[in-house]
Ligand SMILES: [Fe+2]
């Protein structure tokens with residue numbers, strides 16, 4: 001105790017940040033995560049490799065879970081809730097995180113996130129955990145430590161994806177590297193993420209080399225698979241049976257793999273309504289997108305375990321394309337339409353797989369059913385919310401669903417005789433191959 005003071009004073013590093021300072025930093029992290037995941041979601045359709053689409057969906061979900069925990073923590077710290085709706089002094093920083101949506105190419109997008117933005121978040125989380133008080137701020141320590149370990153995994157994946165995108169597109173290398181440098185420079189100009197006070201830097205406008213984001217009319221597809229629009233004969237031929245036995249096992253796995261459209265629609269709708277609907281929308285649609293990526297991966301894993309060749313497995317685009325050029329409410333409507341249309345078949349199919357002794361298909365279908373039940377609830381809720389926000393009648397959500405059914409029918413009606421014949425040939429080949437296993 002000091003002889004010179006009439007009070008008990010010690011200098012303890014754990015008192016470095018007061019409650020309000022802590023909330024300011026967590027709010028900054030929240031907005032960074034929110035902007036980053038929204039940009040990532042928008043890019044899912046533009047990136048071809050299935051592994052990246054599935055990985056992005058998982059990282060978006062991780063980001064949304066972290067952001068949700070941050071947001072709740074900021075509320076717990078009695079931060080004025082109206083201020084949590086605004087970026088405040090971190091405006092320039094958040095604008096940079098959102099600006100990544102306008103990346104000029106796939107490698108530029110992957111590299112700037114993997115080499116600049118994610119490492120900046122990782123370092124800031126690390127610095128926060130070191131400098132904050134694990135007693136007073138214990139609840140933050142738990143979820144931010146998890147977020148830190150997830151950042152390390154995300155960085156590893158993005159670096160790998162970025163390198164492979166460059167190898168596949170050497171002509172894009174210079175532009176991607178210049179973009180990554182521009183992002184790094186802007187990050188430094190706006191004071192970084194860090195754990196310091198907010199910078200007063202102004203936003204600086206669009207990044208050099210930026211290309212305004214546009215929703216792809218057609219989704220990029222992994223070239224390992226057999227490319228098509230309609231991925232099974234029953235899509236454009238109602239007389240073609242869904243099948244039983246091995247045909248059902250195969251059809252179900254093909255369906256699951258082709259839920260790639262649902263990952264893409266999930267990402268697009270998340271991003272399209274991120275600034276229109278409340279935070280809970282992003283949180284729900286991130287989970288939804290991740291769930292669809294797990295369904296897609298389930299199908300992929302089953303097909304690979306049956307030792308089928310990806311080049312003979314159809315990967316279609318028609319559901320995605322049915323909503324292209326339309327109001328993005330139909331991306332959401334399309335998910336709602338397909339979930340509510342198919343959900344009633346799932347328990348019966350799981351039982352059939354059980355009877356066949358195909359425990360993997362049974363297992364996947366059963367988990368899928370639980371997810372879809374949740375999604376049907378999301379779909380109805382958010383369609384109604386979106387209509388209400390637009391000043392329309394929330395009860396009209398069923399009309400959105402009906403319009404989706406029409407859009408799909410329109411698209412199916414454009415199937416050419418060649419497409420119909422080709423998919424029959426591919427399906428027959430796959431069935432014959434499966435029968436020989
Ligand atoms: Fe699904």
Ligand SMILES: [Fe+2]
Nearest residue numbers: 339371372375
């Ligand atoms: Fe779903």
